[in-house]
Amino acid sequence: MNKYDVIIIGSGISGALTAAVLAKSGLKVLVLDAAQHPRFSIGEAMTPESGLLLRLLSQRFGIPEIEYLSSPDKIIQHVGSSACGLKLGFSFAWHQEGTPSSPEHLVAPSLDAPEAHLFRQDVDAFALLIALKYGAELRQNIRIEGIELGASAVQVKLPADQVVQASFIIDAAAQGAPLARQLGVRTTEGLETDTCSFFTHMLNVKSYEDALAPLSRSRSPIQLFQSTLHHIFEEGWLWVIPFNNHPQGTNLLCSVGFQFNHAKYRPTESPEVEFRKLLKKYPAIAEHFKDAVNAREWIYAPRINYRSTQCVGDRFCLLPQAAGFIDPLFSRGLITTFESILRLTPKVLQAARDDDWQRAHFIEVEQHCLNAVSTNDQLVSCSYEAFKDFHLWNVWHRVWLSGSNLCCVFLKGLLDELEQHGDGPRFDLALQAARFPGCVSLDSPTYEHLFAQSCQVVRQAKDQGWPAADTARALHDLLKEHEPQLLPFGYSKISNRFIVKAPVTPG
Ligand SMILES: Cc1cc2nc3c(=O)[nH]c(=O)nc-3n(C[C@H](O)[C@H](O)[C@H](O)COP(=O)(O)OP(=O)(O)OC[C@H]3O[C@@H](n4cnc5c(N)ncnc54)[C@H](O)[C@@H]3O)c2cc1C
The missing domain is CATH 3.30.9.100 (D-Amino Acid Oxidase; Chain A, domain 2)
Structure with missing residues (x-):
């Protein structure tokens, strides 16, 4: 029987990058996929956070090829001229049935550095090549017939009575997620977004x-x-x-x-x-x-929202898209995915060194994933409420944007430190020390207070049928109250519909 340290189900961007990191660090890794590259995949819009997280992954594990995916110019240079589109900002154009649309009903925060629209069939195929380059093994077009989580190993049953064995298994198969399905941990219960x-x-x-x-x-x-x-x-x-x-x-x-x-x-x-x-x-x-x-x-x-009651256990982990997803509105899928890989892989390497694969060692990864799904559920469900009125949306999108900016500043600080000292374990501790894992700002108590209060206002407004103008006013008051600690500065000036996203190094 073939024995591996880690088996990864799914060779999309998440499975491939996880495999690259673990294989580069010396583990024997097998990637299994039901399909074959190149293949279509969704999840195309990058963000400043997801770009920074790719740079952190590259730097933390000494894999320059991962950084090639972190910005449009690098993707064009290293992957190809068809592999991405250009993203200079987010934009939201509001429309109402029966009313002519107006360019005045537009908000468009621009970025301080270009990001990419990933053409996933090319980018994922490239990510998989990184994994193979560093020694991961691959079997495509393979049907998984069963997964047995034993006390001393994990066994995966394949067609024709083949069995492969590993110390640990990672489900990176997104919606397909055979392990998540087999465990019966997936649910929609308690989600606000439908x-x-x-x-x-x-x-x-x-x-x-x-x-x-x-x-x-x-x-x-x-x-x-x-x-x-x-x-x-x-x-x-x-x-x-x-x-x-x-x-x-x-x-x-x-x-x-x-x-x-x-x-x-x-x-x-x-x-x-x-x-x-x-x-x-x-x-x-x-x-x-x-x-x-x-x-x-x-x-x-038919329904894109789901969560899991459990994401890690003895000898297994579900990566974020396998564990839960809400809605692509703010492109938070890849942020959560890349951050989860950064959090998980050092723990897998430690578990391999100790040959100790207990759930307790991976709990922090689960907490991050559960928080990310629940945060996005609140963010998105409130956003759908705010869609009904342009002024309300104009105010509400600033609640998201200021947290996203703070997260970027935090991540850029970690990257600067990592580039300067090259100390991986110190970086792992610094990431782990972030006070709000999976939340929009990652580490800002002021922002998370604003976020919780803002969501509460939107829920109350919905339950009590407030006019949109009253909800917008209440949110604007909260924004003004928190303004001195938030980024970008001056974001509560509602007449400015084209906020420039804060530079990641605060001036
Ligand atoms: C509609 C939609 C839009 C989105 N838009 C964005 C966005 O703009 N920005 C963003 O950041 N995120 C977005 N996301 C989230 C994003 O798709 C994910 O974060 C990202 O694609 C995760 O990549 P992955 O590698 O985990 O999954 P995938 O790329 O889906 O890869 C999963 C792999 O698993 C394989 N697989 C599936 N089932 C099995 C099985 N049973 N056995 C073996 N292999 C299997 C598949 O063949 C595939 O290769 C979006 C999600 C959805 C649903």
Whole structure:
């Protein structure tokens, strides 16, 4: 029987990067995948946090190739000109049924450094090559028939009576997650967010500037064609994530996806019919798609939200997308995934040294993952409430943004320290010492207080039917009260709809 230190199920970006780190550090690693690269995967919008976390992973484990995935210029140089689109900011354009859309109903925080829209089939294939380069073994197109978590080893049953054995198993198979399913830990109970998703890749999608409003009318400091564009409306939101939005690019595609809040609308028709109905309701959004054609079938996920009651145990760990997911609204999936890999892998290496694989050693990884899912559930469910009114959204998005900025400052501090001292264990302790693992700011008590209070206001407003203007006022008061400790400075000036995201090194 083949014996490994670690078996990883799933060779997507999470499984591949985890395998790369563990193999580079000397463990015998096997990656199993039901499919074969290159293959489609979702989770395309990077953020300043996810970019920083990739740089931290690269630096912490001495794997330069991981850093190649951390920014658009590096991806283009090392992976290829079709592997990513350019992201200079987030943008949110608000629409209301029966009212002409206006470029005034737009907020667009720009980034202080460019991030990428990952063309996952190329990026994931590259991530897998990193794992193989550092010694991980791979079996693709393989069906897992059963997983046995024994006292002294884990056994994975494969077709034709084959069995592979390891000391530890990591489920990185996202929604598919065979171990999470076998353990019966997955549930939707207690989640506030109840949404579905439709997504695909398209050709000939018109830019915001060509379809809705040129820069002279939107007055945005960045082209929204070079942002992760969210069209928001009462019952949900639609993303436009171009890969074909920069001069060096050779990719023709644009990612398009839309989500519905089941409390407001429950789709019953085919994805194509639902898409056409949505465009009819919001004619401004339809302008993007006048000449667009699908490059692949729509994928429909009837409910995208789930969590797990347990993420780690004796000899196993579920990576975040296997353990839980809420909604892609703020692109927090990859943040949680990369941070989880940073937290988990040193513990796996220690467990291998001690040959001690008890759950107790991985509890901190579970806490991070559970917090991340619960935080995102609150953030997203409140956001769907805020979709109903532009002014309310204009105020609410600052609650998210200021926490995200503080998180970046914290991560950049860790990166500077790691680059300066090169002391991995010291970095592990510093990350572990962050006071709010999995939460938006990671380490700011002031922000987390603001976040909790803001969510409470939105919930109360919903329960008691407050007018949107009253909710916005209450949130704005909270923002002003916390302003001196938050970033970016001056974010509570609501008339500025184009906040520049704070530089990660505070001046
Ligand atoms: C609709 C949607 C949009 C999203 N958008 C964003 C975004 O913009 N930004 C962001 O940060 N995050 C986003 N996310 C989250 C993001 O998708 C994940 O964080 C990220 O893709 C996780 O990568 P992964 O490697 O864990 O999963 P995947 O890339 O899905 O890889 C899982 C792998 O497991 C394999 N597999 C599945 N089942 C089995 C099985 N039974 N046996 C063996 N192998 C198996 C699959 O073949 C696949 O290769 C989004 C998620 C969804 C659902």
